[in-house]
Amino acid sequence: MNNDTIINTVKLTKYYGKQKGIEEVDLQVQRGEVFGYLGPNGAGKTTTIRTILDFIRPTRGSTTVFDLDTRQHSVEIHRRVGYLNGELALYNDMTGEDLLKYLGNLRGGLDWKYVKDLAARFQCDLPRRIQGLSLGNKQKLGLLQAFMHKPELLILDEPTNGLDPLMQHEFYDLLNETKKAGRTIFLSSHVLPEVEKVCDRVGIIRQGKVVAVETIETLKSHSIRQLEIHFARVVPKEKFSNLPGVRDINVQNNILTCTVVGSLDALVKASAQFEVVNIISHEPSLEDIFMTYYNEGKNNVK
Amino acid sequence: MLNNVFLKTLRDQQRSLLYWALYLIAIAVVMALFYPTISKMTAFNQYLSQLPASVKEMFGAGVVDYTSPVGYFSTELFSFMVPLLLLVFGIGFGANAIAGDEEKGTLGFLLANPVPRWRVVADKFGVLVVSMILLGLFFWGGLAIAASSMHIDISILKLGEATLGSVLLALVFAALAFMAGCIKGSKSTSMGVASGVGVLTYLLNTLGGMVGWLKGYRFLSPFYHYMEPNTLQNGLSPVHILVLAGLVVVFFIISIPAFTRRDIGQ
Ligand SMILES: Nc1ncnc2c1ncn2[C@@H]1O[C@H](COP(=O)(O)OP(=O)(O)OP(=O)(O)O)[C@@H](O)[C@H]1O
Ligand SMILES: [Mg+2]
Numbered sequence: 001m002n003n004d005t006i007i008n009t010v011k012l013t014k015y016y017g018k019q020k021g022i023e024e025v026d027l028q029v030q031r032g033e034v035f036g037y038l039g040p041n042g043a044g045k046t047t048t049i050r051t052i053l054d055f056i057r058p059t060r061g062s063t064t065v066f067d068l069d070t071r072q073h074s075v076e077i078h079r080r081v082g083y084l085n086g087e088l089a090l091y092n093d094m095t096g097e098d099l100l101k102y103l104g105n106l107r108g109g110l111d112w113k114y115v116k117d118l119a120a121r122f123q124c125d126l127p128r129r130i131q132g133l134s135l136g137n138k139q140k141l142g143l144l145q146a147f148m149h150k151p152e153l154l155i156l157d158e159p160t161n162g163l164d165p166l167m168q169h170e171f172y173d174l175l176n177e178t179k180k181a182g183r184t185i186f187l188s189s190h191v192l193p194e195v196e197k198v199c200d201r202v203g204i205i206r207q208g209k210v211v212a213v214e215t216i217e218t219l220k221s222h223s224i225r226q227l228e229i230h231f232a233r234v235v236p237k238e239k240f241s242n243l244p245g246v247r248d249i250n251v252q253n254n255i256l257t258c259t260v261v262g263s264l265d266a267l268v269k270a271s272a273q274f275e276v277v278n279i280i281s282h283e284p285s286l287e288d289i290f291m292t293y294y295n296e297g298k299n300n301v302k
Numbered sequence: 303m304l305n306n307v308f309l310k311t312l313r314d315q316q317r318s319l320l321y322w323a324l325y326l327i328a329i330a331v332v333m334a335l336f337y338p339t340i341s342k343m344t345a346f347n348q349y350l351s352q353l354p355a356s357v358k359e360m361f362g363a364g365v366v367d368y369t370s371p372v373g374y375f376s377t378e379l380f381s382f383m384v385p386l387l388l389l390v391f392g393i394g395f396g397a398n399a400i401a402g403d404e405e406k407g408t409l410g411f412l413l414a415n416p417v418p419r420w421r422v423v424a425d426k427f428g429v430l431v432v433s434m435i436l437l438g439l440f441f442w443g444g445l446a447i448a449a450s451s452m453h454i455d456i457s458i459l460k461l462g463e464a465t466l467g468s469v470l471l472a473l474v475f476a477a478l479a480f481m482a483g484c485i486k487g488s489k490s491t492s493m494g495v496a497s498g499v500g501v502l503t504y505l506l507n508t509l510g511g512m513v514g515w516l517k518g519y520r521f522l523s524p525f526y527h528y529m530e531p532n533t534l535q536n537g538l539s540p541v542h543i544l545v546l547a548g549l550v551v552v553f554f555i556i557s558i559p560a561f562t563r564r565d566i567g568q
Binding site: 050053055056057074075076078079081083085087088089090091093098101102103105106107 | 303304305306307310314406407408410411413414415416417418564565566
């Protein structure tokens with residue numbers, strides 16, 4: 001294994017008794033990339049992350065992080081990792097400041113000036129007791145404790161949970177800086193636009209199985225879009241049939257609806273012959289994307 | 303400065319410890335204040351001495367003379383009240399230490415830091431032991447000061463030895479609750495197991511004093527090793543102390559692999 005592979009899971013499988021968590025997950029996360037782990041509720045994202053961190057033990061398979069086996073070297077791995085839980089639970093009876101200092105001490109000290117800077121960026125009210133903080137403000141503390149020791153690898157389980165758009169933006173900036181500094185990020189999400197915005201590569205997990213690992217470009221080119229084009233006048237349907245990648249065409253008076261897979265080029269050129277009033281694009285739902293991969297997976301088997 | 307799990311756990315415990323300490327001191331003082339009145343009730347003593355031996359057993363072993371200082375403090379404090387209070391504190395703490403944090407979700411948060419799991423177990427167990435010893439010291443201190451200022455004729459040292467016995471007895475069940483939490487990660491299960499075993503072994507000891515065929519099994523009860531030596535009268539008995547301390551150590555030792563090997567919830 002080359003040492004630029006930061007996380008490497010090999011046929012990682014976890015059953016909770018009879019309940020499937022994940023099955024045969026093979027993931028490689030490279031140094032310096034932002035890797036998105038995308039899947040609907042209950043797909044197995046948290047299970048994968050908790051296995052990587054050695055909180056739970058795999059039924060089969062194994063994982064290395066920094067080329068270290070997670071079962072043998074969890075303390076050394078934790079030293080070099082920043083982690084944010086999906087279901088964040090902080091010590092309610094501490095202030096944010098006390099919490100961060102305590103965690104810093106467990107790591108043998110902190111650059112407190114950097115922590116202060118981060119706190120200011122995320123507008124964290126550090127002297128306040130955690131008990132009284134709103135969900136988003138707790139989440140910001142969670143982010144701070146993951147980033148504050150400048151770890152080589154960040155493992156973030158649904159990091160933008162509860163953040164308002166402004167703070168999400170701040171977080172995306174922080175991700176970019178972290179990436180520029182050559183550090184690696186593994187984050188889970190069920191929001192596709194978010195993953196498209198910040199990640200280099202995406203692993204898609206569905207019902208415990210990784211169905212695809214793709215670069216964002218490939219993912220987009222595979223993506224399905226529902227389009228609605230409003231013309232100034234009634235248009236003939238024939239002009240739009242047989243366009244590559246265009247399906248489910250429906251023309252009602254001056255409105256055309258269709259589904260486009262991949263490039264929009266052909267459709268746009270065909271539409272240009274007529275006077276276009278408006279184009280409405282519906283972001284593909286996560287389920288649509290999964291269905292594409294799922295169906296493709298099936299087709300390949302044939 | 304909070305720089306390890308031990309100090310953090312102790313910090314979390316400080317308020318609860320303070321209340322329990324005040325509570326125990328108050329009980330010690332009140333009991334000492336009542337002693338002069340009791341000591342004059344010699345009629346009561348005659349009544350007690352006529353009771354059958356099996357009934358006396360229920361009041362606590364070796365109640366020779368209820369109105370004597372030793373008899374009074376043995377019966378009122380050390381045969382039931384003090385061990386019970388320490389047990390309640392200890393079982394609560396023991397169940398909360400690992401399982402409680404796990405259910406709250408803060409344990410997973412802690413374990414993401416470079417702290418080995420065995421260290422978390424050891425630190426939390428350490429705080430359990432230290433807390434119980436502190437409570438014992440406060441109680442003993444309160445009782446010693448109250449008894450000597452009331453000029454009650456009793457050995458301060460023996461009071462300390464009896465308190466240590468109670469602390470050890472309670473630690474056995476606290477350590478059991480702690481171990482159950484390390485094995486299973488459920489606070490209510492841990493408390494249930496430790497309280498259940500507590501009640502059963504208590505009954506085994508008291509009934510064993512009355513029912514012939516049970517007598518041979520009394521040694522299985524921690525309460526037997528606590529009550530039998532009649533510590534306030536005779537001082538600590540090394541054998542019985544070793545049995546209690548041994549149980550605490552065994553429960554602690556089992557806790558470590560139990561916790562390091564299993565999946566963490568939340
Ligand atoms: N402790 C557990 N005991 C039993 N089953 C579990 C446990 N934790 C997770 N599961 C099951 O494993 C599967 C994967 O769950 P997981 O929490 O990993 O999903 P997720 O992708 O993180 O979902 P979400 O987006 O809702 O956070 C689910 O079917 C879930 O019910
Ligand atoms: Mg999850």
